[in-house]
Amino acid sequence: MNRFRIIIICCLAVFAFTGCKKDKVDYKYPQPFDGQTVQLPGISGNEEGFYAANSVFVDFSKGVVSTARRDSWNLGLYPGADFKAIINHSMGAMAINTGKTDIAAVGAADSIAITQDLTNGTLDFRSSQSSKRIDPVIGTAAEYLSGLTLVKVGATEGESPVYIVSSGMAGTTRNRIPPATGPIIDPSLLQFPWYKFKVYQTVNGYTVKYGLLNAQAFSPATINKNLSYNFNYMSFNSKNVNVEPAKSLWDIEWTWTTYKDANGKPDSTNNFVMVNYLGGVGAIQYTITATKTFENFTAADLANVKDEDYVRTRDAIGEKWRDLIADPNDATKTKNLSKIKGNLFYVIKDGEGNVYKLRFKTSSNLDGGAMGRPVIEYRLVQGIANPSL
Structure with missing residues (x-):
């Protein structure tokens, strides 16, 4: 029995010695893709x-x-210290400030201000006022962000103007809307719907109130700021959406x-x-x-x-x-x-x-x-x- 105890004690001593030995570890970080x-x-x-x-x-x-x-998104909301919003540049979306703050009071009649600038019945980027209805198209990060003045994000709902926005038609076969002349446009005739919306600040991000042009009922969307992304996106169809990767x-x-x-x-x-x-x-x-x-x-x-x-x-x-x-x-x-x-x-x-x-x-x-x-x-x-x- 004593012999077995001696063997066990010797084994434990060896384990203790090897356990205390300090190995050299080389850390090799993965390299970027070739x-x-x-x-x-x-x-x-x-x-x-x-x-x-x-x-x-x-x-x-x-x-x-x-x-x-x-076409998976309508608005991008900036997650940085400032409050800024963009419209969908990849669809050629255009927006106009109605000058009103009551979203329920905005309807099809307000679309006349946009249709007056249409060219040949098409929401045309070559119209005289188009530069006022799109976000910046050039610039450094600082220049671009400082130029994001198309959509004003109010501190409160009451301070936020209501905008009319076209969903955009760039790169689609649906590239015509009814002529600018004649009766007020029936939104149901528009191949890509026009919406009205307003954006205002919340504690952690933004609230967007939106609806079709003649809507009277609204379901506001809350978009929290996530600094992992350049912008946090939302769709008028499905609210929060993933667009750009982090x-x-x-x-x-x-x-x-x-x-x-x-x-x-x-x-x-x-x-x-x-x-x-x-x-x-x-x-x-x-x-x-x-x-x-x-x-x-x-x-x-x-x-x-x-x-x-x-x-x-x-x-x-x-x-x-x-x-x-x-x-x-x-x-x-x-x-x-x-x-x-x-x-x-x-x-x-x-x-x-x-x-x-x-x-x-x-x-x-x-x-x-x-x-x-x-x-x-x-x-x-x-x-x-x-x-x-």
């Missing part, structure tokens, strides 16, 4: 590529591509959007690429030369690149990467096909400091691709080890 060639799924269903219904988001460092239907989880967005034409006037455009400028993402455009190409651009080429060289604006890439060419098969002459500019590529710095190079490979049948399903290639140039991964 990159890929990927087709962006702009098509949601059976729609033509020109009318691609999805906005597509790409997170370079995690290799994730996600989508959101462009601001740290995307770098570029391919979509339709309100923008400007060649003369700087408000317009809408497809195949538009936004960097996540509100999330700190920036881009540098490079023209390919004999010595500088997408393939041979490496970390060594970043030696003379300063952080301020990265352009952090809404249209840092925008529509610069492609040309629009009239579709030879379009009898209406209203649809333009996209064709990539093969002599350009971009260097992207994400919000965490990772640097990628990006090029567009196809965008329509004019360059060997498919409209609504552009193909991009991005590759890691310089990575930052990130413990959060």
Whole structure:
């Protein structure tokens, strides 16, 4: 028995010694995604590529591509210290302040103020007043946010004006509404409904009171501020909705959007690429030369690149990467096909400091691709080890 006790005591001593031994542990944080060639799924269903219904988001460092239907939201509410609201730029929505604060008192008659600016019976971005009815289309994060004055968010319900907003028609086949002349518009005739709404502050965020143009009953929606996102979104059909990924989880967005034409006037455009400028993402455009190409651009080429060289604006890439060419098969002459500019590529710095190079490979049948399903290639140039991964 004593012999067994001695054996047990010796074993316990060995275990105690090895348990006290201090091992060296090397922590290896996951590295950013190396990159890929990927087709962006702009098509949601059976729609033509020109009318691609999805906005597509790409997170370079995690290799994730996600989508959101462009018509899935009406308002975006800013979660920062200020109270700001946006309307749906990806559908070409437009809004007007009725000058009233009683939402029940606003009806179809108030739509006359909008229809007076219609062009050929269409809610046209080229109308003389359109620039007053859309959110900013260019600018840095600070410039964009300071320019969000279209929708006033009141401190109380009584201080909040009532707005009439079109749901937007950009990139859809439903692109006409009844003529501006004649009797007051019956909202039931509008292919995309017009709504009335007002937005006011709450302790943790916003309350939105809304309804169809002639509605008298309202079901307010409460949207709490969530700082993980650039904006917190709502739909007049389903209230809270997810649209953009969290601001740290995307770098570029391919979509339709309100923008400007060649003369700087408000317009809408497809195949538009936004960097996540509100999330700190920036881009540098490079023209390919004999010595500088997408393939041979490496970390060594970043030696003379300063952080301020990265352009952090809404249209840092925008529509610069492609040309629009009239579709030879379009009898209406209203649809333009996209064709990539093969002599350009971009260097992207994400919000965490990772640097990628990006090029567009196809965008329509004019360059060997498919409209609504552009193909991009991005590759890691310089990575930052990130413990959060």
